[in-house]
Amino acid sequence: MAESKDTTALFKKFVSLLETIYGRFNASRNSFESTSNSKIARDLCYSDSQFSRLINNTASEGEFKRAVHNVERLRVERKIEAGAQEKTGATVRSRYPYIIGLAFIVLGLILGFVIENLINKPAQENTESAISRYDMLKWSFENKYIQPYVKLRELPEDCNYPCYKYQGKWKLKKEYKIPFFRERNGFHWVAKDATMYARCMDERNEGGQLFEGYEYQLHEIWYDKREFPIDSFLVANSQNRVRDSYNNANLANDKNFVKVASVHTFFRNEFTIDSSLVYRSGKVIGRDIEFLKDDAYGDLGLTQKFIQEVKDEINLIANNRLEDFSKPIACQPAEVPDVDFNLIEQGDELQFKCQFTTGRFLVDYEKSFVLDDQYINNYCR
Numbered sequence: 001m002a003e004s005k006d007t008t009a010l011f012k013k014f015v016s017l018l019e020t021i022y023g024r025f026n027a028s029r030n031s032f033e034s035t036s037n038s039k040i041a042r043d044l045c046y047s048d049s050q051f052s053r054l055i056n057n058t059a060s061e062g063e064f065k066r067a068v069h070n071v072e073r074l075r076v077e078r079k080i081e082a083g084a085q086e087k088t089g090a091t092v093r094s095r096y097p098y099i100i101g102l103a104f105i106v107l108g109l110i111l112g113f114v115i116e117n118l119i120n121k122p123a124q125e126n127t128e129s130a131i132s133r134y135d136m137l138k139w140s141f142e143n144k145y146i147q148p149y150v151k152l153r154e155l156p157e158d159c160n161y162p163c164y165k166y167q168g169k170w171k172l173k174k175e176y177k178i179p180f181f182r183e184r185n186g187f188h189w190v191a192k193d194a195t196m197y198a199r200c201m202d203e204r205n206e207g208g209q210l211f212e213g214y215e216y217q218l219h220e221i222w223y224d225k226r227e228f229p230i231d232s233f234l235v236a237n238s239q240n241r242v243r244d245s246y247n248n249a250n251l252a253n254d255k256n257f258v259k260v261a262s263v264h265t266f267f268r269n270e271f272t273i274d275s276s277l278v279y280r281s282g283k284v285i286g287r288d289i290e291f292l293k294d295d296a297y298g299d300l301g302l303t304q305k306f307i308q309e310v311k312d313e314i315n316l317i318a319n320n321r322l323e324d325f326s327k328p329i330a331c332q333p334a335e336v337p338d339v340d341f342n343l344i345e346q347g348d349e350l351q352f353k354c355q356f357t358t359g360r361f362l363v364d365y366e367k368s369f370v371l372d373d374q375y376i377n378n379y380c381r
Contacts, residue, residue: 010064011057017071021078030055044070045283062355062362066330073279076272134216141197149375150200159380161208162273163200165344168375170196173349173368177247179230181361184313186227193218196369213269221261222251223310240362261314262290277333280352330355346374
């Protein structure tokens with residue numbers, strides 16, 4: 001009964017927050033007066049079926065918590081955009097349209113290449129170099145001709161532009177692991193590395209509260225030959241928290257685990273700065289799977305039958321469960337590195353506590369970005 005009460009309270013909070021954006025809620029029709037449910041679902045980056053579970057109060061407690069965070073983020077974004085539209089005069093958006101436009105053309109080519117590669121190629125062994133794909137993203141931000149950052153000289157006279165110190169290259173601080181929830185136990189998702197290039201979104205927001213990050217992620221899929229159930233990797237009496245010993249383990253040094261694939265992902269993050277908090281949203285824009293070669297399996301002493309079974313499972317994961325990793329992320333806002341944004345410096349961190357759903361399994365994880373190479377390390381004066 002306690003779980004039902006919690007869900008009802010979260011449902012009421014979810015609806016009341018939506019009413020501040022979309023008008024009065026009609027409980028008999030489960031809809032809002034000014035906007036269709038389908039449009040609201042798009043605004044929150046949900047499918048119609050996902051939003052239907054929420055608006056009909058049939059979603060899980062975890063889904064409601066993530067939805068509440070998403071609506072709060074959307075409210076902040078709407079408030080910022082409304083404020084920007086009221087401003088007049090010269091804007092940051094109009095200062096260097098050619099540089100920004102050219103940068104986006106290059107980014108579009110990169111992302112289009114990745115997406116085309118995904119659409120036209122079934123899950124199979126991929127021989128293309130992942131390094132070259134990352135280098136294309138790196139070139140777009142680090143070459144001297146196209147740098148899509150807001151420059152120091154482009155900042156407003158009062159220097160009130162919070163995102164300018166967040167620009168630059170960020171790195172994943174520490175890897176994290178998530179066990180797959182599927183019919184067959186034994187498969188694990190490892191976030192191995194990530195590099196993100198962040199820039200102020202001056203074309204959308206004149207106040208400097210929005211910035212985006214184009215991120216290359218390297219993940220690995222590992223197989224546990226013992227096929228231990230998910231509970232073996234969770235904290236005792238916890239439904240969704242993985243053990244520190246599991247997260248800190250080096251699977252390469254454990255003879256029970258076999259690396260079966262690498263996953264290369266391009267991801268677009270969007271960040272909203274609201275006083276002392278940074279909200280994060282985002283979605284996958286391209287993904288590529290690179291399977292272990294057959295001779296590598298042979299070095300591990302595995303039978304051909306076992307190798308084929310693992311490959312079949314990975315293909316099923318690629319066709320189904322990786323869709324879970326393409327859903328919009330659900331993270332609590334991170335605390336800003338410094339409430340005085342002018343004092344943010346290289347080495348500072350953004351730490352997000354997130355939840356991920358694979359199948360029907362909800363798991364907590366923590367993703368921390370470290371500012372590795374800050375574009376503007378001087379103070380605006």
